[in-house]
Amino acid sequence: MKRTTLLIILLIVAALASACASDTPATEEAVSSLTVSDADSQQTISLDALQALPQTTANFQDVDYVGVTLPTLLEDAGISLDDVTAIKAVASDGYSVNYEPALYTRDDVILAYAQADGPMSEDDGTLRMVVPGERGQMNVRMVVEIEVVR
DSSP states (O other): OHHHHHHHHHHHHHHHHHHHOOSSOSSOOOOOEEEEEOSSOEEEEEHHHHHHSOOEEEEETTEEEEEEEHHHHHHHTTOOOTTOOEEEEEETTSOEEEEOHHHHTSTTOEEEEEETTBSOOTTTOSOEEEOTTSOGGGSOBSEEEEEEEO
């Protein structure tokens, strides 16, 4: 009787533990590069190369971020901004946002790779868009690709 009761309790505990387990990893894999593309080309830019570009800062929700403006990034990648209708930031989970020229050409809209006081938070991922004054969903986290839409 005691063995049966103990076995039932162990089975219940095992079932509860497996129900609480998640199929998704606890943290996102660190990104070491960014894909930059347009209709004609696609290239990979390392995090080191991104950090070597002229940097600027921007603030979102009382956090100062360090990064690069989109025109600077695209110019360095050899992509012309002529006839661009939007720039799309794509996250590692597939979430994306299109930015119109009025947004992506602002001096305070950046692709951030650090916080001013240290590395990015785990929630931000390696790269994130910082668009001051806009809703949270416009500030894409865990960015893996910047796509030029013509």
